[in-house]
Amino acid sequence: xxxxxxxxxxxxxxxxxxxxxxxxxxxxxxxxxxxxxxxxxxxxxxxxxxxxxxxxxxxxxxxxxxxxxxxxxxxxxxxxxxxxxxxxxxxxxxxxxxxxxxxxxxxxxxxxxxxxxxxxxxxxxxxxxxxxxxxxxxxxxxxxxxxxxxxxxxxxxxxxxxxxxxxxxxxxxxxxxxxxxxxxxxxxxxxxxxxxxxxxxxxxxxxxxxxxxxxxxxxxxxxxxxxxxxxxxxxxxxxxxxxxxxxxxxxxxxxxxxxxxxxxxxxxxxxxxxxxxxxxxxxxxxxxxxxxxxxxxxxxxxxxxxxxxxxxxxxxxxxxxxxxxxxxxxxxxxxxxxxxxxxxxxxxxxxxxxxx
Amino acid sequence: xxxxxxxxxxxxxxxxxxxxxxxxxxxxxxxxxxxxxxxxxxxxxxxxxxxxxxxxxxxxxxxxxxxxxxxxxxxxxxxxxxxxxxxxxxxxxxxxxxxxxxxxxxxxxxxxxxxxxxxxxxxxxxxxxxxxxxxxxxxxxxxxxxxxxxxxxxxxxxxxxxxxxxxxxxxxxxxxxxxxxxxxxxxxxxxxxxxxxxxxxxxxxxxxxxxxxxxxxxxxxxxxxxxxxxxxxxxxxxxxxxxxxxxxxxxxxxxxxxxxxxxxxxxxxxxxxxxxx
Amino acid sequence: xxxxxxxxxxxxxxxxxxxxxxxxxxxxxxxxxxxxxxxxxxxxxxxxxxxxxxxxxxxxxxxxxxxxxxxxxxxxxxxxxxxxxxxxxxxxxxxxxxxxxxxxxxxxxxxxxxxxxxxxxxxxxxxxxxxxxxxxxxxxxxxxxxxxxxxxxxxxxxxxxxxxxxxxxxxxxxxxxxxxxxxxxxxxxxxxxxxxxxxxxxxxxxxxxxxxxxxxxxxxxxxxxxxxxxxxxxxxxxxxxxxxxxxxxxxxxxxxxxxxxxxxxxxxxxxxxxxxxxxxxxxxxxxxxxx
Numbered sequence: 001x002x003x004x005x006x007x008x009x010x011x012x013x014x015x016x017x018x019x020x021x022x023x024x025x026x027x028x029x030x031x032x033x034x035x036x037x038x039x040x041x042x043x044x045x046x047x048x049x050x051x052x053x054x055x056x057x058x059x060x061x062x063x064x065x066x067x068x069x070x071x072x073x074x075x076x077x078x079x080x081x082x083x084x085x086x087x088x089x090x091x092x093x094x095x096x097x098x099x100x101x102x103x104x105x106x107x108x109x110x111x112x113x114x115x116x117x118x119x120x121x122x123x124x125x126x127x128x129x130x131x132x133x134x135x136x137x138x139x140x141x142x143x144x145x146x147x148x149x150x151x152x153x154x155x156x157x158x159x160x161x162x163x164x165x166x167x168x169x170x171x172x173x174x175x176x177x178x179x180x181x182x183x184x185x186x187x188x189x190x191x192x193x194x195x196x197x198x199x200x201x202x203x204x205x206x207x208x209x210x211x212x213x214x215x216x217x218x219x220x221x222x223x224x225x226x227x228x229x230x231x232x233x234x235x236x237x238x239x240x241x242x243x244x245x246x247x248x249x250x251x252x253x254x255x256x257x258x259x260x261x262x263x264x265x266x267x268x269x270x271x272x273x274x275x276x277x278x279x280x281x282x283x284x285x286x287x288x289x290x291x292x293x294x295x296x297x298x299x300x301x302x303x304x305x306x307x308x309x310x311x312x313x314x315x316x317x318x319x320x321x322x323x324x325x326x327x328x329x330x331x332x333x334x335x336x337x338x339x340x341x342x343x344x345x346x347x348x349x350x351x352x353x354x355x356x
Numbered sequence: 357x358x359x360x361x362x363x364x365x366x367x368x369x370x371x372x373x374x375x376x377x378x379x380x381x382x383x384x385x386x387x388x389x390x391x392x393x394x395x396x397x398x399x400x401x402x403x404x405x406x407x408x409x410x411x412x413x414x415x416x417x418x419x420x421x422x423x424x425x426x427x428x429x430x431x432x433x434x435x436x437x438x439x440x441x442x443x444x445x446x447x448x449x450x451x452x453x454x455x456x457x458x459x460x461x462x463x464x465x466x467x468x469x470x471x472x473x474x475x476x477x478x479x480x481x482x483x484x485x486x487x488x489x490x491x492x493x494x495x496x497x498x499x500x501x502x503x504x505x506x507x508x509x510x511x512x513x514x515x516x517x518x519x520x521x522x523x524x525x526x527x528x529x530x531x532x533x534x535x536x537x538x539x540x541x542x543x544x545x546x547x548x549x550x551x552x553x554x555x556x557x558x559x560x561x562x563x564x565x566x567x568x569x570x571x572x573x574x575x576x577x578x579x580x581x582x583x584x585x586x587x588x589x590x591x592x593x594x595x596x597x598x599x600x601x602x603x604x605x606x607x608x609x610x611x612x613x614x615x616x617x618x619x620x621x622x623x624x625x626x627x628x629x630x631x632x633x
Numbered sequence: 634x635x636x637x638x639x640x641x642x643x644x645x646x647x648x649x650x651x652x653x654x655x656x657x658x659x660x661x662x663x664x665x666x667x668x669x670x671x672x673x674x675x676x677x678x679x680x681x682x683x684x685x686x687x688x689x690x691x692x693x694x695x696x697x698x699x700x701x702x703x704x705x706x707x708x709x710x711x712x713x714x715x716x717x718x719x720x721x722x723x724x725x726x727x728x729x730x731x732x733x734x735x736x737x738x739x740x741x742x743x744x745x746x747x748x749x750x751x752x753x754x755x756x757x758x759x760x761x762x763x764x765x766x767x768x769x770x771x772x773x774x775x776x777x778x779x780x781x782x783x784x785x786x787x788x789x790x791x792x793x794x795x796x797x798x799x800x801x802x803x804x805x806x807x808x809x810x811x812x813x814x815x816x817x818x819x820x821x822x823x824x825x826x827x828x829x830x831x832x833x834x835x836x837x838x839x840x841x842x843x844x845x846x847x848x849x850x851x852x853x854x855x856x857x858x859x860x861x862x863x864x865x866x867x868x869x870x871x872x873x874x875x876x877x878x879x880x881x882x883x884x885x886x887x888x889x890x891x892x893x894x895x896x897x898x899x900x901x902x903x904x905x906x907x908x909x910x911x912x913x914x915x916x917x918x919x920x921x922x923x924x
Contacts, residue, residue, distance in 0.1 A: 051369050051823055071369060072829040084820035088842040098828030101838065153828055368739060370822050371832030376735035383728045384750050387800055391765035392753070394775065398768050437674045444671040448664055456672070458915050459679050464854065465907035465914075466683075467861025469881040470900040473888050474682035477689060477897075484685060485677065506678050525657075532657055567758025570863030570881065574888065587760040587864065594764065594868060599773055606761045613756045 001062050001075075001156040001189050002027045003048065008057030010043055010213075017043040018054065019213040025206075027062075028187040030180070032194055032204035036236070040213040041193045042081075042161055048191065049078045049159050061157070077155030077188075081162045083146040085134040091145050092130040095120055098153035120148040123182075140171040147182075160192035164199060176203050197237045201225060209233050231349045234275045241281065241319045243274035243346070252348055255314040257292045261348045272350050276343040281321035283308070283331055284340045291340035294319065296333055308333060310341060395610060398603045410604040415580050416589055420608070423586040426497055427565035430504035434561045435554055437505075438512025445513070446520045460513050463506050468570025475503055476575040495577030500585065503571040508561030515557035516550055523549055552627050559620040563613055683904060690901040693894040701887075701895035702902055709875040710883035710899070716791065717866075717879065718859045721798040725855055729806025730848070734840075736807075737814040738822065748811070754803045762800045763868025766793055789871030794879065797865035802855045809851030810844055817843055846921030853917060857910045861903065 003025040010018040018040045025031050033041035046052040048059060050071035059066045066074055086094050093100075095117045099108055108116065121127045124144035134142055143163065150158060163179065164172040180203050183190055194200050200207045201221040209216040209224060209232075217229045228234040245254030247270045252261050259274070284291055297318070298309035306328040310319045321341065323331070333339070399407060410416065444450075445457050463471065479486045479493040479502060486493055493499050523546060531541040569587040576583045586609055593602035659667075691698055701707060732751055736744060754762065768774050770787035780787060787793045821843070825835040841848075863881040870877040878886065880903055887896035 071827045078827040084824040101830035101834045370738050373739050376731045380732040380735050394768040441671040444668050465857045465910040467881045469863040474686045569760050587758050590760050
């Protein structure tokens with residue numbers, strides 16, 4: 001089922017949770033809503049589910065307006081942030097709930113319900129836990145029960161609110177691979193909310209980056225990571241080094257640092273900030289043109305990658321660079337070394353469209 | 357692009373808002389607001405001078421003093437002993453603790469009239485306890501204090517107990533590790549955390565004591581000017597079909613308890629604000 | 634070695650009161666003094682009154698006791714009390730659930746005001762609680778003339794007693810449920826609705842099982858107060874023996890007529906109810922904690 005969100009706005013009292021949000025999601029896509037807390041991502045998810053009503057705008061499923069539809073008529077499976085499992089029901093009863101509460105006419109028989117529930121429990125690898133209560137399960141198991149419960153009503157759209165938020169790192173990684181696989185097998189249009197950029201980059205087909213109730217950027221994981229459209233997206237997706245300087249004759253100047261920025265030649269003498277990812281910082285032993293002298297102040301070896309903390313010698317600022325183990329060995333870096341750096345890739349934003 | 361759709365109706369997803377709120381409003385309007393407003397409407401039939409005359413009559417003023425001072429004394433007794441009981445129940449172990457803990461709620465469960473006659477017979481001059489004292493307890497303000505202490509006891513214990521349970525051992529350990537003595541830890545670490553609960557317990561007990569009737573009438577002796585409590589004045593006036601008089605006194609009591617509740621809420625609000633920042 | 638330290642640890646956790654260091658524990662004599670004070674206080678204020686009730690009740694023998702509680706007036710009082718409770722408690726239970734639902738599942742203007750109004754009966758003296766119904770339905774009251782014309786009796790009759798009892802016990806169930814439902818939030822209800830359940834099914838299968846122990850706890854408290862209410866009922870009952878006397882009022886009459894043994898006999902009956910209330914309350918509290 002495709003989802004079309006047109007100009008949706010929502011206010012809670014004086015707080016603007018969503019401001020003129022428009023988004024088109026294709027049938028079978030797996031989309032991540034990514035943003036910090038208060039960015040409106042959960043509100044958008046709840047508006048799609050019908051758990052909140054938008055003040056303005058419309059929601060279309062396959063071209064049909066959902067605005068006046070009750071959540072139960074939207075055919076949506078919702079996985080809640082803290083799972084919202086029915087704590088007095090067993091795992092089996094939790095998963096069976098959506099089928100049991102159907103009006104008699106459309107309710108499957110007891111046997112059908114049982115078969116369906118057991119099939120789902122096998123899918124989430126919990127067939128041996130059907131008699132347990134939610135309190136007797138681990139976080140990851142509860143998460144899977146919540147997912148099975150949402151899938152039991154055969155939704156056309158699956159909405160997940162911070163699905164892995166409350167889990168520890170290892171389980172989280174496992175579950176998100178599993179979610180990806182589940183999605184590839186079933187092809188239900190799925191939207192999940194997360195504040196974890198790694199999770200979004202890892203799982204989603206497309207990422208919608210949100211901030212202050214607005215959409216900052218929509219794109220594939222690769223696209224939003226390598227071509228961020230705003231300083232906010234740059235900063236939110238991964239670490240970044242800032243070069244706060246000014247534009248002059250098509251160059252960004254900052255201390256001894258000067259680099260060509262051909263695409264921004266129009267604005268001269270403007271304040272501007274250059275954004276450089278740590279892995280886009282190239283370290284040289286010799287002073288080539290366009291480099292800045294730095295001193296190595298810290299080296300963190302993190303398995304295959306090496307994080308190098310550098311202190312600029314022309315001003316009191318720190319930079320962070322990431323090298324592969326191989327590059328690191330070739331350079332033979334030691335703390336205290338004087339070296340030179342050069343950004344391989346840099347994106348410049350004029351402070352007017354700043355949001356940080 | 358289509359023009360903006362404005363959704364005027366904000367639908368509530370969880371059902372029953374209008375039903376439950378409507379029912380609640382109707383219920384409290386008919387059973388609380390309408391009846392209570394009668395007190396104020398009925399007082400309107402009195403002129404201001406008449407009203408003042410009734411509520412400042414010497415017998416009425418004496419009853420305010422009795423009610424207020426005995427309720428205050430009982431409240432303070434409950435603060436002291438209620439806190440000790442809560443402390444002992446939370447911190448120490450001794451035989452039959454669970455049963456004793458349960459018994460603290462007896463004043464909530466026991467009808468006030470039953471408590472009244474039991475306490476009266478115990479503290480009467482020839483009673484089990486009264487006989488050991490060479491002064492009268494029942495039929496004096498002391499008796500009233502005893503009845504009101506009984507009634508108010510669970511309020512302090514039950515508000516202090518959970519707070520005491522929730523004070524983490526780590527805080528006390530931190531205090532001890534920084535060199536504080538046990539008494540210093542209590543005064544500077546534990547007591548400040550208990551204080552709001554003690555205040556709440558006191559105010560609940562005090563408010564209840566001001567209006568209490570059943571347990572007091574038996575033990576008080578009900579001598580005008582000496583051991584007559586304000587609710588009893590209302591009762592007496594009612595028995596003489598002096599509805600206007602009864603209502604006037606009721607206004608005084610109601611206003612007093614509202615002011616009391618309001619100021620307690622205010623104090624608590626101020627205290628909470630201090631902790632938040 | 635491993636195991637013995639583990640056992641020691643478990644043992645010390647079990648009675649940490651004993652093994653705590655001096656800095657975390659009061660000196661022994663302080664502990665004993667405080668325990669003594671607490672137990673002595675409870676003995677004088679709770680245990681002795683309770684013992685005296687039963688002792689006085691049986692003072693003149695079992696015969697007098699049985700006669701007192703099987704006397705027609707006593708039986709009438711018991712019947713009246715049970716009738717009042719059977720009407721007032723369910724009314725306030727339904728109200729409590731409705732009010733808690735409205736006040737915890739939704740946000741609206743004036744919520745705090747409504748909460749205060751629900752609590753109001755706790756702040757009102759029982760005598761005033763009775764008085765207000767006299768002012769409404771008494772012969773000089775607002776509806777007095779109309780009621781007289783239509784020959785309907787409210788005060789000095791069963792309806793008045795019920796009304797006064799409802800007023801006094803109104804907040805009990807709501808007060809138990811509101812904080813409970815507040816901490817439970819609305820996500821389970823939302824989950825139920827997103828899975829297709831309607832409002833009634835959501836309440837019945839999801840909300841009710843979650844609040845059942847709190848509801849029962851509130852019911853037990855409400856019930857105890859409804860049985861024992863004295864001041865409010867005393868004002869509206871008219872004290873007609875065998876007709877409008879509830880159990881507490883019957884005790885008062887017997888006591889004032891110096892029939893102490895009989896008064897305490899009926900009182901002992903009510904004390905038994907109170908003790909059962911405490912036990913049920915304890916079980917319910919324990920259940921709700923473990924649930």
